[in-house]
Amino acid sequence: MQRSRVIITVLTLIIACATLLSAQGGSRSIMERRMWYATPDNTTGEVRFWSVYLGLINDVPLERRIHGHGTIAVNAALNFQFLSSGYIEGNGFSNHGRVECLPTMMISNENGERRVVLDSIDYIYDFGHKVTLINGEKGKFVVSAEGYPVEPNRFVLRRYNLRRLHGEEILDNTAEEIVISAMAFSRQGIQRAVKEPLE
Numbered sequence: 001m002q003r004s005r006v007i008i009t010v011l012t013l014i015i016a017c018a019t020l021l022s023a024q025g026g027s028r029s030i031m032e033r034r035m036w037y038a039t040p041d042n043t044t045g046e047v048r049f050w051s052v053y054l055g056l057i058n059d060v061p062l063e064r065r066i067h068g069h070g071t072i073a074v075n076a077a078l079n080f081q082f083l084s085s086g087y088i089e090g091n092g093f094s095n096h097g098r099v100e101c102l103p104t105m106m107i108s109n110e111n112g113e114r115r116v117v118l119d120s121i122d123y124i125y126d127f128g129h130k131v132t133l134i135n136g137e138k139g140k141f142v143v144s145a146e147g148y149p150v151e152p153n154r155f156v157l158r159r160y161n162l163r164r165l166h167g168e169e170i171l172d173n174t175a176e177e178i179v180i181s182a183m184a185f186s187r188q189g190i191q192r193a194v195k196e197p198l199e
Contacts, residue, residue: 030160031085036190037157038182040198044190045178047084049160052183054080054088054128055153060145066096074099080143080150086118090145101145107131109139113149123184123193128152132192155180 030049038044060076076099078092090101104115122132124141129151131141143150157178182193 030083032162033084033086034185035084036184036187037178037180038190038194039178040181042181042194044194046187047157047159049162050084051158051160052082052128052180053154053156053158053177054082054143054150056080056092057145057150057153060090060092060148060150062094062099062101062146062148064094064096064099069096072096076101078145080145080152088143103143103145103150105131106142106144106149107133107137107139108142108149109137111137111139113142115144118185121185123182123189125182125193125196126198127181128155129199130196132196157183 030051032048033050034046034048035050036044036046056077056079058075058077060078062074062076063071064074065071066074074094074096076090076092076094078090078099078101080088080090080103082088088103088105090103092099105117105121106113107116116131116133120133120135122134122136124131129141130138132138141152143152157180159176159178181198182190182196184190184193
């Protein structure tokens with residue numbers, strides 16, 4: 001009897017931990033970060049949970065370890081999403097099946113090309129093609145997919161709403177997609193961004 005109770009307790013703990021990890025894993029990509037955006041007609045708004053679609057890029061060269069082949073080069077078609085958690089993800093398919101990558105954000109200008117982090121960005125504008133850093137430096141906004149430079153060909157915002165369901169907080173995808181021309185991480189930043197010319 002005592003042994004049965006111990007087994008049931010252990011199983012309950014395992015299930016609870018698995019559920020917690022699953023919930024964290026499922027929501028890790030959309031975390032709260034305030035972002036201000038502008039539409040092409042300079043209407044501005046604010047969101048807390050969001051993703052920005054940067055487009056589908058074909059023929060992205062990646063190296064992957066494939067069972068039976070070792071590490072080989074694959075060509076992938078990847079959808080890129082900028083997530084409110086502060087990173088970009090690439091998901092898609094190659095001639096060897098599904099592939100994923102975590103690209104880095106880069107600035108490219110007369111000083112060369114280098115990696116930037118979200119906290120160094122004041123705003124991204126011109127439909128995702130240009131970036132201004134907090135220190136005032138400007139340049140082209142580039143996504144590096146494991147060394148392969150990609151320029152966004154879409155700049156589409158999707159908002160998520162936080163609501164309570166059965167006592168738990170969950171994120172709802174509003175299914176509303178908004179073409180944006182700029183995004184910033186402060187109210188002052190979006191006001192600077194809307195003054196930038198669109199090309």
